Amino acid sequence: MFSTRNDYFDQEYYPEAIPIEILTETEHTLSPTVEWLGFINEGKPYKLVEENLGGTKAVKIIHPYLERAFKLKQTKTGLGTRSMFHGTVLRNIDSILLNNFNWRLAGRSRGVKHGKGVCFSPSSDFARKFCRGYGETIIYTRILYGCSVVGFLGDILPRSNADTTQSPNGNVYVKFEDNDFLPLYIMNAYSSMEDYCSRFSSLKIS
Template sequence: MLSSRKITFLQAYPTRSIPLAQLQSYLPYTWLSAVDETDLQKGTYTVITLDEDSPEYKEIKEQVLLNNSHFKKICRIDQVENPYLFLMYLLKRHENYLEFFCKEERCFHGTATTNVDSIMNNNLNWRFFGRRVGHIHGKGVYFSKKAAFASQYAKYCNNIGCLLVAKVLVASVAQGDSQTILPAQNYDTTGSGDDILVKYGDNEFYPEFVVYF
């Protein structure tokens, strides 16, 4: 006689825990803070102000100042080290690569200094961003491959502007408009080429650095 006992999906396919050392190996080698199990919880992050002589500082500075008349000088560059957000981003990158053969782009996003803590904690939220440009290309998070373009949308506080430097997953870009809430089928992004890229999915971007100017 067959047993009528029900087996749940999790019982049939239990989740496998990943050792801390393995998770740590997925994090960028340029991160300076030590990571333990508590750091892998959502909402835990560390900010490292880069030394002006470091390779990371020089690289970001060069990219930000390229053809950028909005910058008079850089006050500082912070490196965002959020293990939870970064690992979620890596999972999404793997998923999107299998589905779209996506590329990883370095993009920029102008914002206000008052938004930085929330972004470092929870990432950019497509449900709330894009309002300052009127959702012209879609109701998502707006990025640009050009720092000069993105810095126009930085909101100044006490004469300090703020520009995020982010890893962004991009496969195919479709035309969007103010009513677009998702890209067309077989597309993952809307926008207008290098100037504007609009993202709609959670964890499809990771804020690497914050540039104050």
């Protein structure tokens, strides 16, 4: 004779699930989450808004999905956060805005000598060294951070119990997993964001 479900699931460890609230069509329309769908209806999952960032013109990236994924990862890992800068070029912006940074593309910059991941720097001036060429761009980013160790060429994960690798002088930090980073602002070397966005037609400021 087969056991019942309760024989397999001890309620001390598997408590009753919280009932899921099903919204009616009217309630869903009034829900603030409807704004998330608005971005998709405009043909993109993010929204760009021009702001003043510490006296510098910048474009704020509003991407509900990436933000939620970052917060879920933070909750799961219990890690803190740090503000960093990432240097890139114009042709990479669209991919970053749509899909976030991709650690799988490691090896295309000199930062790879500290690990095969996405490189960041606490210094915007140092980050700019990674984006020489047309359309140099700095992305102000928040990363998950607990502790770091010095990284070496070929490292595919941090050594010891660290979650991040870094250069010996602390100018470079490397992250190795999805959703360990959240792009917040686009910064650039142009005189105005209108000039910058005019050079890349897929960028639209609200």
